[in-house]
Amino acid sequence: MKHFFLSxxxxxxxxGREAVEHQAVDQNAALxxxxxxVEKLCQAVLHDxxxxxxxxxxxxxxRMLGGRxxxxxxxxxxxxxxxxxxxxxxxxxxxxxLSYTESSGDLYSVIPQDVxxxxxxxxxxxxxxxxxxxxxxxxxxxxxxxGQGIGADRKNIETVLPKFPKDLPLxxxxxxxxxxxxxVTFRQVASEVHALVEHAPDLDWPLPAFPE
Numbered sequence: 127m128k129h130f131f132l133s134x135x136x137x138x139x140x141x142g143r144e145a146v147e148h149q150a151v152d153q154n155a156a157l158x159x160x161x162x163x164v165e166k167l168c169q170a171v172l173h174d175x176x177x178x179x180x181x182x183x184x185x186x187x188x189r190m191l192g193g194r195x196x197x198x199x200x201x202x203x204x205x206x207x208x209x210x211x212x213x214x215x216x217x218x219x220x221x222x223x224l225s226y227t228e229s230s231g232d233l234y235s236v237i238p239q240d241v242x243x244x245x246x247x248x249x250x251x252x253x254x255x256x257x258x259x260x261x262x263x264x265x266x267x268x269x270x271x272x273g274q275g276i277g278a279d280r281k282n283i284e285t286v287l288p289k290f291p292k293d294l295p296l297x298x299x300x301x302x303x304x305x306x307x308x309x310v311t312f313r314q315v316a317s318e319v320h321a322l323v324e325h326a327p328d329l330d331w332p333l334p335a336f337p338e
Contacts, residue, residue, distance in 0.1 A: 156265020
């Protein structure tokens, strides 16, 4: 009898473990967590909270850039150079709706991101990029990869995310002029944007075409 009850206990534990491993994704909860965590990341970027940015960045990316301390120092330097050139972040937004795809046991979401910067002369510049969200626990927690350094090169993505779905489309990465500052020429704005890209050499931004 003792062995019978032990057998039942082992069987129950085994079934319980299998149930956890194959637990169905709660879509509403997963999307709610994704929205909350991507909004937390956007606010961290907007307010130069680079420690939180590191916390929400996909760990493999942080490791590739030398670990958490070097990662945050890198962000600090980029922000300082932007400030020296007279740029400031005005808004960081990810439009609705959000969605995700399941692949090889993980969840992936490609999230368009619009960043607006104000230059020293008052011009408003838009940076249109995307984030990749990854969850390995059925959508409870999400980590993110910033697509602005990847662009449309899927080989770069596969280096960090080898199981990334091959059929998941990626938005274009581009810079656009949203508003021209007062008494400012297109040439001046073009010069500012080139300076911005120069101070962030890792960002592969196609530059906008400015009229003469």
